[in-house]
Amino acid sequence: MTAIIEQPAKVRRPRASLQLLRITLVLHAVLVIAQPIAAGYFLAGNVDAMTEIHATIGGSVWMIAFLQTVVAACYTTAGRGRIWPTVASAVVLVAEFVQLIFGYAQNFAVHIPLGTAIVTAVVWMTVWSFRSTARTSRREAKR
Template sequence: MTATIDQPVKVRRPRATLQLLRITLVVHAVLVIAQPIAAGYFLAGNVDAMTDIHATVGGSVWMVAFLQTIVAACYTIAGRGRLWPTIASAVLVVAEFVQLTFGYLQNFAVHIPLGTAIVTAVVWMTVWSFRRTARLSRREAKR
């Protein structure tokens, strides 16, 4: 008889990819939070805030979402993290491009609620990325 010793299965967790995702999410969150602040300056009478800050950041924030989608895909594939951050990031790319379009069209009935949803989603994802559950692999998260 031979005795077998069960060795613990080494689970590969997202580490470096999670750090990159966190950095990207923080940058994204700062940019989307700056948007309503800049709009507030415009409404308070600072006309230059719209073109100098709001339009400039708005024109580039969807590109940050695109970069976030790539980083989230690395988190999912290479880091074996969850799939939903990649899907949510891809949805944010589309939402932010639509947001940019409706902003330039000055359709505020869509622009303002969509902006609120984008800020909420990005902040929520950023908070999630710093929680313990973000470090779990797909296999551990299913348990």
């Protein structure tokens, strides 16, 4: 009598979509970390740092957040990755757009704490993307 050996079902894991998400997150993290540095240069007396560096990066960083949201959605759908990175990326996208508005309005009571929250969220997501849990599919995460 021969025993039938069942092969475990092959679980599809995010690979290419995770690599794209990592690249996008690293780029996003570099840009948002550069923002408080540029603001610091301005506060140290370099008046051109605000218009040449901080405003330039601020005007484009939300576009990277949009790209990150699209890539995170691909990670979630095509790569069968977790859902929360897409939701978190969309929240960061909205936060960065609001950040841009309050920055140009010079409402620093909102701009500075919101910027701190954005930097924290993006860096945290970037670190998470390189952990082994980012490679697990939604199906594996539920087990």
